[in-house]
Structures are given as structure tokens and as C-alpha cells.
Amino acid sequence: xxxxxxxxxxxxxxxxxxxxxxxxxxxxxxxxxxxxxxxxxxxxxxxxxxxxxxxxxxxxxxxxxxxxxxxxxxxxxxxxx
Amino acid sequence: xxxxxxxxxxxxxxxxxxxxxxxxxxxxxxxxxxxxxxxxxxxxxxxxxxxxxxxxxxxxxxxxxxxxxxxxxxxxxxxxxxxxxxxxxxxxxxxxxxxxxxxxxxxxxxxxxxxxxxxxxxxxxxxxxxxxxxxxxxxxxxxxxxxxxxxxxxxxxxxxxxxxxxxxxxxxxxxxxxxxxxxxxxxxxxxxxxxxxxxxxxxxxxxxxxxxxxxxxxxxxx
Numbered sequence: 001x002x003x004x005x006x007x008x009x010x011x012x013x014x015x016x017x018x019x020x021x022x023x024x025x026x027x028x029x030x031x032x033x034x035x036x037x038x039x040x041x042x043x044x045x046x047x048x049x050x051x052x053x054x055x056x057x058x059x060x061x062x063x064x065x066x067x068x069x070x071x072x073x074x075x076x077x078x079x080x081x
Numbered sequence: 082x083x084x085x086x087x088x089x090x091x092x093x094x095x096x097x098x099x100x101x102x103x104x105x106x107x108x109x110x111x112x113x114x115x116x117x118x119x120x121x122x123x124x125x126x127x128x129x130x131x132x133x134x135x136x137x138x139x140x141x142x143x144x145x146x147x148x149x150x151x152x153x154x155x156x157x158x159x160x161x162x163x164x165x166x167x168x169x170x171x172x173x174x175x176x177x178x179x180x181x182x183x184x185x186x187x188x189x190x191x192x193x194x195x196x197x198x199x200x201x202x203x204x205x206x207x208x209x210x211x212x213x214x215x216x217x218x219x220x221x222x223x224x225x226x227x228x229x230x231x232x233x234x235x236x237x238x239x240x241x242x243x244x245x246x247x248x249x250x251x252x253x254x255x256x257x258x259x260x261x262x263x264x265x266x267x268x269x270x271x272x273x274x275x276x277x278x279x280x281x282x283x284x285x286x287x288x289x290x291x292x293x294x295x296x297x298x299x300x301x302x303x
Binding site: 010013014015017018021066067069071072 | 137138141145173174179180181183184185186187188226228229230254
């Protein structure tokens with residue numbers, strides 16, 4: 001069994017109010033390392049066996065169609081062992 | 082004249098939308114998200130709410146509901162289609178309108194009476210208004226910030242496709258204070274505030290919203 005991970009992030013030019021709120025909360029707790037924070041989504045998709053290139057292409061198509069909105073978001077697809 | 086009002090699981094404002102349709106002198110027909118036909122309606126309204134719990138992204142799952150396939154085809158053939166709030170989000174997810182609605186810039190859910198300026202009265206849903214007219218209708222959303230790339234924004238501005246803007250402080254961070262837009266043809270309109278909650282002063286702050294529903298009658302008579 002393999003796990004395919006799709007990470008979805010807002011495009012850099014799109015304001016991320018949740019990331020800004022997290023970024024503002026960190027220093028209040030004494031964590032002063034962050035210059036900025038962006039928040040995204042992670043999808044973990046389990047499949048039987050090792051994924052074929054065709055399956056990965058299909059996942060990418062699903063990411064483009066449903067998991068991410070390409071108007072405001074970007075995504076990456078990778079396999080996690 | 083029959084106006085379909087779609088109910089998705091999690092839709093909230095279908096009753097008020099149907100009431101507004103009736104108040105404007107047209108007939109409201111309920112459409113269910115799982116319907117495979119549009120019951121012969123002449124126009125469709127996608128009302129506000131939290132369809133499919135806003136899971137994934139607002140409107141992202143509703144956009145693939147069976148009834149939406151028929152609605153998208155009909156809208157592409159010129160059928161008047163109005164998306165209010167969550168309905169606007171569905172229209173953007175369905176790519177019937179450009180851009181996307183994102184989290185309000187200050188994160189808070191807003192619920193207030195909002196002043197708007199009508200900036201285009203050439204659409205199927207805004208012909209009862211005059212350009213420059215100020216109206217007050219409720220605004221209530223958590224993800225109402227209209228975002229698009231610079232080229233899209235320039236096209237919307239250049240082609241006069243912004244139908245309403247917020248007056249005063251920008252409530253949610255929408256680019257150029259956009260409250261509503263239309264497609265090139267003017268039959269599809271998306272609006273973040275809620276005209277269906279302001280059709281008479283008994284139940285709303287004003288009756289300013291009724292014009293969206295009476296405009297339709299004009300559009301169909303033409």
C-alpha cells in the first residue's frame with residue numbers, strides 16, 4: 001500500500017488571512033522565529049500497491065479538478081513511503 | 082414565468098429566495114441538488130447557505146451536483162442565473178464567473194446591513210436599478226472576499242462587468258470593493274450580499290433587494 005500526498009497552497013499573491021492570524025499569534029507565545037506563515041491543505045490518498053505514472057497523472061487531474069481551485073491555489077503531488 | 086430555486090444539503094436561504102421570486106410576481110419552483118432536470122424553469126437562483134457544509138472549499142462540491150450540470154448547460158445557452166453568497170461561490174467554482182471568493186480579510190463572519198452602489202444595470206438581474214443607485218441589503222458571510230488575477234480584474238473593469246460595489250469601508254477585502262459581477266453575456270450574475278432578505282420592510286431593513294427579482298421579469302418580457 002502506498003500513500004499519495006497532495007499539498008494545496010494559496011497562490012503567493014492571494015491574501016491568506018488564516019496564515020496572517022497564525023503569524024500574529026506565534027510571537028504572543030514567545031515564538032519569534034517566523035517572518036511569515038502561510039496555511040494550506042494536505043490530502044492523504046491511500047492506494048493498493050505502488051502507484052503507476054498513469055495513476056499519479058490521474059491524481060494530478062483530480063487535484064486540478066476538485067482538490068484545488070487553480071484560480072487561487074497551487075498543488076503538488078508526491079508519493080510517501 | 083417559472084424561476085427555479087436550488088436547494089443543496091446545507092442551503093439556508095432557499096425559502097427567502099422563493100418568497101422574493103413570488104413577491105416579484107413570478108413563480109418559484111423548488112429544485113433539489115440531485116434533480117436531473119430543471120422542470121421547465123426559465124431562470125435559476127442558487128441561494129445562500131453552507132452547501133455540503135462548505136467542505137473542501139465553499140461551493141466546490143455543490144458545483145458537481147447533478148442539477149448543476151443542467152444549470153451550467155442552460156446558462157451557457159443564455160438562461161438567467163443568479164448566485165447569491167454561497168451561490169456566487171458555486172458559480173465561481175463552476176467557472177461560469179471568473180475569480181474566487183476567499184476568507185474575509187479580517188477572518189470574522191460578517192452580518193450587517195450593507196450599502197452598495199449598482200454599477201451595471203444591463204444584466205438580466207439588475208435592469209430595475211439605475212447606474213449609481215445606492216441600495217442597502219444584508220451582507221452575511223465568512224468567505225466573501227472576491228479575488229482574481231490582475232488581467233481578470235482589468236477585464237471585469239474594462240467591460241463593465243462589475244454590477245455592484247461596497248460603499249464605505251471594504252467589508253471583506255474584495256478587490257476593488259467588488260460585491261457582484263456578471264458574465265460577458267449578462268445572464269449570469271453573482272452577488273455576495275443578500276437581496277432576497279430585503280424585499281419588504283416588514284422582514285428586511287429595506288425593500289431595495291426586490292429589484293433583482295423584478296429585473297428578471299423585464300429581461301424575460303424583452
